[in-house]
Amino acid sequence: MEILVQQVLNGILLGGLYAVIAIGMSTMIGIVKLINLAHGDLMILSSYLSLVFMSWLGINPFWSFLAVVPAMFFIGYFVQAFLFNRVLGKEMEPPLLVAFGLSVILQNFLLLVFTPDARSLMTDLAVMTIPLGKSLNLPVLYLVDFLIGVGVILALHVFFKRSYMGRAIRAASDDDQGARLMGVNTKGIYSYAMGISMMTAGVAGILVGMTFTFYPHTGPQYLIIGFGVVIIGGLGSMIGTLIGGFILAEAQLLGAQFVGPGYQLLIGYLVLLIVLAVRPQGIFGKA
Amino acid sequence: MDKSALKISNLDVHYKDFQALWDVSLEVAKGRVISVIGANGAGKSTLLNTVSGVLTPSEGTIEFFGEAIGGLPPHDTVHKGIALVPEGRRIFPRLTVFENLVMGSYTPRTRPKRDETIKKIYELFPILKSRHNQMANSLSGGEQQMLAIGRAMMSEPTLMLCDEISLGLAPVIIKSIYKRLAQINQDGITIVLVEQDLKRSLKAADYAYVMLEGKIVLEGVPSTLTEEQVKKAYFGI
Numbered sequence: 001m002e003i004l005v006q007q008v009l010n011g012i013l014l015g016g017l018y019a020v021i022a023i024g025m026s027t028m029i030g031i032v033k034l035i036n037l038a039h040g041d042l043m044i045l046s047s048y049l050s051l052v053f054m055s056w057l058g059i060n061p062f063w064s065f066l067a068v069v070p071a072m073f074f075i076g077y078f079v080q081a082f083l084f085n086r087v088l089g090k091e092m093e094p095p096l097l098v099a100f101g102l103s104v105i106l107q108n109f110l111l112l113v114f115t116p117d118a119r120s121l122m123t124d125l126a127v128m129t130i131p132l133g134k135s136l137n138l139p140v141l142y143l144v145d146f147l148i149g150v151g152v153i154l155a156l157h158v159f160f161k162r163s164y165m166g167r168a169i170r171a172a173s174d175d176d177q178g179a180r181l182m183g184v185n186t187k188g189i190y191s192y193a194m195g196i197s198m199m200t201a202g203v204a205g206i207l208v209g210m211t212f213t214f215y216p217h218t219g220p221q222y223l224i225i226g227f228g229v230v231i232i233g234g235l236g237s238m239i240g241t242l243i244g245g246f247i248l249a250e251a252q253l254l255g256a257q258f259v260g261p262g263y264q265l266l267i268g269y270l271v272l273l274i275v276l277a278v279r280p281q282g283i284f285g286k287a
Numbered sequence: 288m289d290k291s292a293l294k295i296s297n298l299d300v301h302y303k304d305f306q307a308l309w310d311v312s313l314e315v316a317k318g319r320v321i322s323v324i325g326a327n328g329a330g331k332s333t334l335l336n337t338v339s340g341v342l343t344p345s346e347g348t349i350e351f352f353g354e355a356i357g358g359l360p361p362h363d364t365v366h367k368g369i370a371l372v373p374e375g376r377r378i379f380p381r382l383t384v385f386e387n388l389v390m391g392s393y394t395p396r397t398r399p400k401r402d403e404t405i406k407k408i409y410e411l412f413p414i415l416k417s418r419h420n421q422m423a424n425s426l427s428g429g430e431q432q433m434l435a436i437g438r439a440m441m442s443e444p445t446l447m448l449c450d451e452i453s454l455g456l457a458p459v460i461i462k463s464i465y466k467r468l469a470q471i472n473q474d475g476i477t478i479v480l481v482e483q484d485l486k487r488s489l490k491a492a493d494y495a496y497v498m499l500e501g502k503i504v505l506e507g508v509p510s511t512l513t514e515e516q517v518k519k520a521y522f523g524i
Binding site for chain 1: 339341360361362365366370371373377378379380381382386387389390391393394398438442
């Protein structure tokens with residue numbers, strides 16, 4: 001019994017991490033209508049950035065947030081301003097191709113610089129647990145992932161609802177010319193949106209780096225998790241992304257528990273397929 | 288006449304190879320209501336879009352209270368005090384009524400007085416207040432047009448350009464919208480109306496221009512223009 005409770009608990013905590021992996025992607029798809037296939041690779045880039053800052057300055061991963069998250073904002077801003085803005089609004093394919101190209105370039109760049117070795121962001125938290133019962137434990141690192149993940153999503157929600165820039169990004173996605181007439185420089189505003197999306201990827205990258213090992217080619221694996229969460233939760237819904245994260249994580253962990261560890265991914269995708277079949281717009285998506 | 292709010296001289300505008308405006312000159316005195324009428328494709332919307340900066344002129348000058356503004360992008364013209372109520376309204380369907388209005392005060396000049404201006408607009412259009420938190424796409428056509436006007440008012444303009452605001456609306460709604468426009472004009476805002484609806488806009492205007500195929504073919508004080516003159520100019524016969 002306690003094992004089951006443990007897996008459900010782990011699933012909820014892991015779901016928070018999955019949600020923060022997906023949230024940047026979800027906002028870019030929902031608001032700028034850009035499917036960023038390089039989201040996972042950019043996230044892993046931030047894991048490596050964190051690694052660089054850690055060994056450079058001798059700091060622990062948490063301090064690296066202060067450097068990596070702003071750095072990712074600028075990377076996102078320039079990627080949008082110089083790559084995606086040139087191909088947006090034409091057809092569906094050019095932005096996809098640009099993103100795919102960026103993904104390939106990033107993976108090979110990371111391979112060149114960091115070699116294919118497995119890395120992780122070392123932290124003492126990884127071995128800490130809070131005992132809750134006889135064999136029931138709360139893994140501290142998962143708890144941190146969860147809290148930061150939920151925090152990021154709440155902050156993003158407030159940003160899009162309450163700030164001028166957040167509203168302007170939504171307005172531009174609703175009616176580009178209408179937004180320009182209100183005084184919004186719409187090309188510029190999409191660059192900010194990508195910068196913000198990459199800030200969330202920066203947070204996700206460090207959390208993933210602390211929790212799991214990563215390689216230059218790990219990005220697509222998280223891209224798929226991100227897609228799964230977005231599809232289950234529904235496009236453009238922040239709550240949906242959070243719930244989508246919980247469902248995918250629970251499906252994977254409970255699947256591993258009941259069917260066997262080898263089936264972890266398969267069960268996750270089965271749940272994804274079921275959601276697609278029953279509610280194609282996602283649980284919180286609008287039809 | 289007072290100082291002119293808008294003075295357009297010898298304006299040419301091209302869409303790539305196609306010339307949409309030919310040597311257009313017009314003047315709008317401060318505090319007046321000016322009407323530009325003409326059939327579909329006469330270049331009326333092109334004219335307004337060029338003044339607001341969505342399009343750039345290839346020849347000629349546009350002066351706003353004596354300042355050259357030709358070719359400035361919309362975020363600059365909005366800042367200077369020109370608001371366009373665009374054709375087709377272009378409200379933000381997935382934002383609430385309130386958020387649409389807030390977007391109207393995006394330009395930094397108007398942000399500090401935002402709440403005050405919203406209050407004024409809710410007094411002018413009480414229906415918007417009752418729809419405050421509703422998504423804009425749930426509004427009726429008339430309400431959406433009121434929202435578009437209200438949103439333009441949020442930028443505290445001195446010149447408001449209205450593109451086909453009566454299009455597709457019931458006569459009783461049009462009447463009520465024109466009544467509000469008169470109120471807005473009484474508060475000192477200069478208005479340029481672009482309409483296909485001859486009678487309504489001529490009645491509302493102090494001065495009128497008739498456009499045909501990208502040129503101004505007739506102008507004058509509406510009461511002195513005969514129906515025959517206007518019809519001839521409008522249809523080009």
